[in-house]
Amino acid sequence: MTDFAEIWSYLAQGPLLWLTATLAAYAVGDACFRASGRRPIVNPVLIAVLLLAALLWLSGTPYQTYFEGAQFVHFLLGPATVALALPLWDNLGHVRRAALPMLVALLAGSTVAVVSALGLAVAFGIDGEVLASIAPKSATAPVALGISDRLGGSPTLTAVLVILTGIIGAIFATPLLNALRIRDWRARGFATGVAAHGIGTARAFQVHPTAGAFAGLGMGLNAVLTAFLAPLLLGLFR
Amino acid sequence: MIPALLTLLSAQLGGEALTRLTGAPLPGPVLGMLLLLAGFALFPALVEVLRPLATTILGNLSLLFVPAGTGVVGHLDKIVSFGPALVVVLLVSTLAAIAAGALTFVAVSRLTGSGAEE
Numbered sequence: 001m002t003d004f005a006e007i008w009s010y011l012a013q014g015p016l017l018w019l020t021a022t023l024a025a026y027a028v029g030d031a032c033f034r035a036s037g038r039r040p041i042v043n044p045v046l047i048a049v050l051l052l053a054a055l056l057w058l059s060g061t062p063y064q065t066y067f068e069g070a071q072f073v074h075f076l077l078g079p080a081t082v083a084l085a086l087p088l089w090d091n092l093g094h095v096r097r098a099a100l101p102m103l104v105a106l107l108a109g110s111t112v113a114v115v116s117a118l119g120l121a122v123a124f125g126i127d128g129e130v131l132a133s134i135a136p137k138s139a140t141a142p143v144a145l146g147i148s149d150r151l152g153g154s155p156t157l158t159a160v161l162v163i164l165t166g167i168i169g170a171i172f173a174t175p176l177l178n179a180l181r182i183r184d185w186r187a188r189g190f191a192t193g194v195a196a197h198g199i200g201t202a203r204a205f206q207v208h209p210t211a212g213a214f215a216g217l218g219m220g221l222n223a224v225l226t227a228f229l230a231p232l233l234l235g236l237f238r
Numbered sequence: 239m240i241p242a243l244l245t246l247l248s249a250q251l252g253g254e255a256l257t258r259l260t261g262a263p264l265p266g267p268v269l270g271m272l273l274l275l276a277g278f279a280l281f282p283a284l285v286e287v288l289r290p291l292a293t294t295i296l297g298n299l300s301l302l303f304v305p306a307g308t309g310v311v312g313h314l315d316k317i318v319s320f321g322p323a324l325v326v327v328l329l330v331s332t333l334a335a336i337a338a339g340a341l342t343f344v345a346v347s348r349l350t351g352s353g354a355e356e
Contacts, residue, residue, distance in 0.1 A: 022301075022304055023301070025304065026301045044300055045300045045303050046307075048304045048307075049304060049307040049310060052304070052308045053310060056308070058268050059302045061312055066305075066308065067305060067309075070304070070305030070308065073301065073305050074302065074305040075300055076268040076295065076302050077267070078266070079246040079247060079295060080296065080299055080302055081250075081265075081268060081270065082246050082253070082270040082271050083271075083274075083291070083295050084271050085249075085271045085272075085275045085278065085287070085292075086285070086289065086293070087296070087338060089275060089278045100347075101268050101342075101344075101346040101347040101350065104342050105342040105346065107340070108337070108339055108341075109335045109339025109342070110335075111338075112335045113331055113332070116330060116335065117328070117331035120330055120331060121324075125321070125323075127283055130320060137331075138335060141303045141306070143265055143267070143268055146267060146268070149265075154309075154313065155306055156306050156307075156313065157306075157310070157313045159307045159310075159311075159322070160307055160309075160313070160317075163303060164325075164328050165316055165328050165331075168328055168329055168332045168333075172329075172332070172336075176336055177336070177340055180337060180340065180341065182340045182341070182344055184343065184344055184347065186343065186347075187344045188340055191335075191337075191340035192336055192340075194335065194336075195298070195332050195335035196332060199300070200286075221272075223268055224264070224271075227265055227268050228264070232331075
C-alpha cells in the first residue's frame with residue numbers, strides 16, 4: 001500500500017498540486033472578502049498569500065517548486081496588462097473632455113508617489129534591491145513587476161509592496177478626500193487610481209461609478225507613466 | 239475566444255520584441271497595451287472581439303498577483319528588518335500621492351473651466 005508521504009512527495013513535485021493550491025487559496029480569500037461586505041482591509045490577495053506562505057513553510061516546500069505550478073497563473077499578468085487597453089478605449093470620451101486636468105493630476109500624483117516613497121525609504125536607510133523594488137509600487141502589479149525586474153529590484157518583493165499600497169489607498173482614500181473637501185468624483189477617483197491602482201479602483205467603483213471610471217483611467221495612465229518615471233527618479237536617489 | 243487570445247498574445251509579443259529592439263524603458267506588455275489601443279483605433283471591430291476575454295481577465299485580475307505575492311516567503315528577512323519603515327513609506331507616500339493628484343485635478347479643472355459633469 002502506498003502511504004500518504006509517498007503520494008505527497010509525488011504530487012508536491014508536479015505543477016498540479018501548487019496550481020490547485022493557488023486557486024483554492026484565492027477562492028478562500030475571495031469568500032472572506034465577500035463575507036465581510038467587501039471591506040478593503042479584508043483583501044483576498046493578502047489572505048491567499050498568507051495561506052500559501054504558511055502552507056509552503058509547514059510543508060517545507062521551496063518557493064521554486066511552488067512557482068513551477070503557479071507560473072501558469074503568473075504568466076497571465078502579461079496578457080492582463082495588454083487587456084487594460086479595453087477600459088482605456090471605453091473611456092476615451094472622458095479623456096478628451098477632462099484631458100488637461102487629468103494630464104496634470106497624473107504627473108503630480110505619479111511623481112509624488114515615486115519621489116516621496118524613494119525619499120522616505122532613503123531616509124530610513126533602505127537601498128539597493130529593496131529601494132528599486134519600492135519605486136514602482138503605485139503602478140498596477142503586472143506593470144510594477146516588469147519595472148522592478150528591469151531596475152534590478154525583486155519582483156516578488158514589489159508584488160507584496162504593490163498589494164499593500166493598494167490596500168492602504170482603498171482604506172484611506174475616502175476619509176482623506178473628505179478631509180480635503182474634494183467633491184469632484186472625477187478628481188477623487190482619478191487620484192485614487194493613480195496612487196493605488198486596481199485595488200484603489202475597485203474601492204472607487206464601490207463609492208461612485210464616475211469615480212470608478214476615472215480611477216480605471218488613472219491606473220492605466222499611471223502604468224505607462226511609471227514605466228518612464230521610475231527609472232529616471234530612481235537614478236536621483238542612488 | 240481564440241481570436242481574442244491570439245490578439246492579446248500577438249500585441250504582447252509585438253511589445254516585447256519592440257522594447258528589446260529599441261531598448262525602450264517600457265515593459266513589453268505596456269507597449270503591447272499601447273499597440274492594442276492603436277489596433278482599436280485602426281480596426282474598431284477588434285474591440286468587441288476582445289471584450290469578453292478582456293473582461294474575464296480583468297475581472298479576476300487580483301488572482302494573478304498571488305504567485306508573485308507568495309514570493310514574500312523568500313523575503314521574510316527583509317520584511318523583518320525593514321517592516322516598520324516600509325509601512326511608513328507606503329502609508330505616507332500613498333496618502334501624499336492621492337492628495338496631490340486630487341488637489342491638482344480640481345485646481346486645473348477650475349482654471350480651464352472643465353467643471354464637474356453630472
